[in-house]
Amino acid sequence: MLSTLVTRKNAKTLPIVVVDDASFPGWRKQQGKAVQRWLDASTFEPRGNRATLIPGARGPKLALFGSKDASPWAWAGAAQRLPPGRYRLDTELEEAAATDAAIGWALSAYRFDRYKSEAAAAPRELVWPKAADRAEVARVVEAIGLARDLINTPAGDLGPAEVAETAKRLGAAHGAKVTVTHGKRLEAGYPMIHAVGRGSARGPRLIDLRWGSKDAPSVTLVGKGVVFDSGGLDLKNAAGMLRMKKDMGGAAIVLGLAKLIMDAELPVRLRVLVPTVENLPGADAYRPLDVLRSKHGKTVEISNTDAEGRLILADALAEADAERPDLLIDVATL
Template identity: 50%
Template sequence: MSATRLELLAKKSDTSLPVWFVAKNKVEEAGLSASAAAWAKAHDFDGAAGAFLVVPNEKGAIAGALFGVGEPDREGQNRMLAGKLSSLLPAGDWHIENLESDATLAALSFLIGGYQFNRYRKGSAKGLVRLALPEGADLAEINRIASAVTLTRDLINTPTNDMGPEALEQALRDLGEAHSAKVDATVGDALLKNNFPMIHAVGRAGAQAPRLLDLTWGKETDPKVTLVGKGVCFDTGGLDIKTPAGMLLMKKDMGGAANVIGLAAMIMAAKLPVRLRVLIPAVENAIAGDAFRPGDVLTSRKGLTVEIGNTDAEGRLVLADALALADEEKPELLIDMATLTGAARVALGPDLPPFYTHNEELAASVAKSAYQVADPVWRMPLWEPYEKKLSSRIADMNNVTTDGFAGSVTAALFLSRFVENSAQWAHFDIYGWTPVEKPEAPFGGAAQAIRTIYQVLSDRFGKA
């Protein structure tokens, strides 16, 4: 589906050319040759973030290049700026001459910054660009992370006509086969028989039957880590229908599922010593005669009854049944990811997903890892006084509030009602989309928070 003209070399070749990283207004401190420094001065190159200048030799051929890194110590500076090199460097072999920033982040950003989704059109015809691995970077680790990011983006970018519940199931089965994992699916009316009534209710109007996907991998004696991802392959809003503009990006409403699949790919490729379980409720929230309605009362797997205040708040319903199943197994760590609320984007924008947890140790670990790997997240409060906003006159709870305030918080509080036994739980309300191109991320489907969570798991459990 995706294409790239990029490659990492284990070491620099005899013919590789240098890229000098130059900080803002510090050209003279970059260790340039006299001719390169003179060329920079002649072209007013000052090291501004993302600035690029090819340096010729005395015969006019390319001798190297200058790349501006801005002010690296400035708070908020993009630490994955090297992703711009993927589109700036001419074809050939290159190496970074004077890297002072994180070698792994520089190499990873170079790889993932060149992602192209070309399933439905021809890609770039530009030649191959190869970058020598900076000293201190782990080639195998970088490649497995880049591969997982690519998989996540591909799944989100694929439109629903080619990425409905059946295709999402196949994607998980393909991943499971690659890593000798077991994958099961509970499909259609079997959801009712096996007590997943809310997954069935949300997805029964879709052209493809709703299903709960279940992957397991690893030794049964290892610590249990369970990932739950929202797999709403398209969201019309149901009978509370969205506007046309509101539906344009709804192929990405399975972004939570795509991200936990990418995260699982990293975990299994690295052979982390965990008992991994991945649960994905895969549905389409469609409109038909048998669609669930505003005012319906659904009984969840946990036994809690839910009054439907809005059919466009369907993601929390399918997640609730999956979380209840996950919680029955009492995992050491339970993570759910979902493109759940527009309120999260109003609060923090598209690039900074909020996460919620009651556990201070887990919250600190997530925050530390997020900074370490430059995969930002921000903790938001599970403010329990707001839980009464989800009250119902006829059921145990409503799926929405009546005032619209704190929508991401109340959605997280809704989910928390279905988690009791897990040692630690965190909910990530991701956007799953890059609306404005970044150095390491083109426009389109986004892998968000999975590098952070992978780092948390690596730090906690270590490598096998």
């Protein structure tokens, strides 16, 4: 993704003119009648993620971008509306806006091509905006890329063990301590995480990543990591099960956010907890009307085995809350 941000223009580089509700009428009046008619025909409006090419005598002469909502997502949407080629900003942007533009442009190039053999399509490249914070762009794009790759990976290649290995690699790269609890220790300490995952041959785990100074404000992130959710014995139908590889999206997001925090060396004491399981109707799966004891000590009667997310999060949140962090955030697909 970052390779779509380049350092220099070439002979075919097209300028991007950024307009909004206030500047667009004046800019339009300065153009010739042919361009004005083109704009009328294209129904272009100066809104976020709107983009159009303005024709010249020998092909496009510039790209017009509507910046009312100049978020990274607006830039990503606009970039995807342009043909392959190299572009540069013809409008000066402040640092925050230029950084958002570069982030959005890079994210627009995201492709999950791990299983594809054909060559990638020709890229859309942007000359680095002058005021952009390049280090921040790289941090954000790489963190989001990690989360997206995890979410898109098929469950057959991403079980609880693979999620744990991802966390270990992330921790090793930043000097973080990573502990993975599984087996009998998980059953004893986090019984609901263990119960939900015991129906799968790929055993459940609780991942615990710690990083930062002990004197810094404490931030704890908890992410639901159900690598595949069949519904358990209360089995989902085919349509309901189709996209359940993405039921670990919460885990992916907190791992991506942890990478961003550690890359930026933020002054926090970070803890990341990821309960990761596969909810399958195996021989040892938990059943409707089973009564489970939680880490907190409360008992929970199961009415539906497809309510697994709140069970594993209950144990993980009990663990997180025991330290009374200054900020506690949980992320889950529920």
